[in-house]
Amino acid sequence: EVQLVESGGGLVQPGGSLRLSCAASGFTFSSYWMHWVRQAPGKGLVWVSRINSDGSSTSYADSVKGRFTISRDNAKNTLYLQMNSLRAEDTAVYYCARDLEGGSTHFDYWGQGTLVTVSS
């Protein structure tokens, strides 16, 4: 069974940093592209970032480019999102999601999410 479990969320002050993790199991993690998607409270889904299977290629939404860094450790079956210079508008539930087709921007499995709150 495919499982994605996010962790690392919490309360952080504006300008601060946080690193999210997503532990994957039930599939060959190193074969799949992975994504982060976020959802502000009461709002819609927003794609944040993706990384290819070996970690050599990444892309970001304009709203986080230069502040967030996606990475992965295939030996640990774990996806990461390093978030720096956090703003109030980054407050959201952050989901990790598995790429549906390899190299796409579509998702077949999602984690349950971790809440990030940026507030003073």
Added chain:
Amino acid sequence: SYELTQPPSVSVSPGQTARITCSGDALPKQYAYWYQQKPGQAPVLVIYKDSERPSGIPERFSGSSSGTTVTLTISGVQAEDEADYYCQSADSSGTHGVFGGGTKLTVL
């Protein structure tokens, strides 16, 4: 930036047919995907590549495409189908994901 446009809400009675539309200029060139999200839960893929249904998704869910508009159709709506539905696609480069604003389906 590229946008996908959905109606904010759709309401139907049980047993009726619900249709949720999604419009976007790149949809003739990029497939659309549909996700169902119930309160407090992660999204679930219900339609991929405009009209394909993943295993485990009931047959009452179907998708179609015409020009710049894609449509999610739920036939014989059940109370359990009440949820938010999001269409999703890619920008013209295919490297950035884009979601519609979501449609809240209410089963009366």
